[in-house]
Amino acid sequence: MSEVNTTQTGQDPTAKGSGNAATAAFQNHIYKSDTSKERANEIYTDLLKAIADVAHKHQVTYDEYRVLKDWMIKVGEYGEWPLWLDVFVEHEIEEINYNRHDYTGTKGSIEGPYYVPDAPELPWKTTMPMRESDKQSEQLIFKGQVTDIDGNGLGGATVELWHADEEGYYSQYAPGIPEWNLRGTIVTNENGEYEITTVKPAPYMIPHDGPTGWFIASYGGHPWRPAHLHLRVKQPGFREITTQLYFRGGDYVDNDVATAVKPELILDPTPGESGLDEVTYNFALDKS
Ligand code: DHB
Ligand code: FE
Numbered sequence: 592m593s594e595v596n597t598t599q600t601g602q603d604p605t606a607k608g609s610g611n612a613a614t615a616a617f618q619n620h621i622y623k624s625d626t627s628k629e630r631a632n633e634i635y636t637d638l639l640k641a642i643a644d645v646a647h648k649h650q651v652t653y654d655e656y657r658v659l660k661d662w663m664i665k666v667g668e669y670g671e672w673p674l675w676l677d678v679f680v681e682h683e684i685e686e687i688n689y690n691r692h693d694y695t696g697t698k699g700s701i702e703g704p705y706y707v708p709d710a711p712e713l714p715w716k717t718t719m720p721m722r723e724s725d726k727q728s729e730q731l732i733f734k735g736q737v738t739d740i741d742g743n744g745l746g747g748a749t750v751e752l753w754h755a756d757e758e759g760y761y762s763q764y765a766p767g768i769p770e771w772n773l774r775g776t777i778v779t780n781e782n783g784e785y786e787i788t789t790v791k792p793a794p795y796m797i798p799h800d801g802p803t804g805w806f807i808a809s810y811g812g813h814p815w816r817p818a819h820l821h822l823r824v825k826q827p828g829f830r831e832i833t834t835q836l837y838f839r840g841g842d843y844v845d846n847d848v849a850t851a852v853k854p855e856l857i858l859d860p861t862p863g864e865s866g867l868d869e870v871t872y873n874f875a876l877d878k879s
Contacts (some may be wrong), residue, residue: 602684604766605800605801607669607801610671616637616707620808644734655728660811666803675803678851681703682849682851685700686809687830692830694830699832700833700853703849703850705753707763707774710775716785719775720775722769722772726749729757730790733869734784734787734871737873737874738873740876745876747826748829749824751776754781755773756768756773756793788867791818792820796814796816817852822836828874828879830875834856836857
């Protein structure tokens with residue numbers, strides 16, 4: 592048996608388990624912003640006005656107000672603020688901050704709640720760490736090159752890859768999965784190339800047995816994200832990219848609960864010589 596990590600999550604893959612693990616991981620850091628009092632005043636004034644406008648527009652009842660208050664308390668109890676915010680808000684923040692610059696390199700997308708820094712380093716041509724059971728899932732060869740925006744290869748760039756298994760679980764956020772399963776930091780060769788064999792991920796259902804799930808059910812929505820790979824690509828002197836890649840024609844590509852799909856981020860795998868599906872995707876990094 593390989594080593595298992597159940598320290599953060601308890602025994603069951605529940606919303607409360609993954610939520611509290613995501614909150615604990617997020618709170619490992621100290622966050623600061625240099626927002627001035629003037630800017631804070633403008634933002635809060637507009638935010639409170641937006642809330643007031645919605646309350647008046649929909650003539651919100653006291654029953655509804657109390658349900659909202661109870662729900663917000665429960666989101667905290669279940670540790671689900673990272674989940675709820677990353678599904679419903681992060682994509683707006685990501686888009687605003689991409690558009691503030693005149694970037695032309697590869698588009699970003701949301702980080703989501705399940706990134707873990709410092710995943711073990713792997714060579715440019717590698718197979719992701721996986722369990723015997725993951726080896727039974729459909730495999731994918733994901734390859735390409737990290738370049739600057741003129742197409743020059745960036746040797747020694749790092750490609751951090753993390754994704755869910757075939758059941759939709761992320762290591763360190765569900766019990767019984769080895770710590771670094773389907774997580775790694777791949778270092779490109781001298782031409783900036785990488786070639787990674789991994790499990791082809793499946794569509795992912797955000798935890799639905801907690802307050803984020805109740806929220807979605809209350810308006811008749813669905814809790815699914817399309818199958819996706821998470822990536823963070825870095826090279827000193829260049830803009831770091833946090834992004835996701837999706838699979839053309841896959842379920843929920845057109846209907847992602849987290850609104851994080853962009854047309855430039857959709858892969859088209861085809862059967863390769865090895866018998867496995869293969870796909871090439873190149874990352875172009877803007878200068879920082
Ligand atoms: C959530 C999970 C993800 O894997 C992701 O990419 C985005 C959001 C979530 O559960 O909130
Ligand atoms: Fe994800």
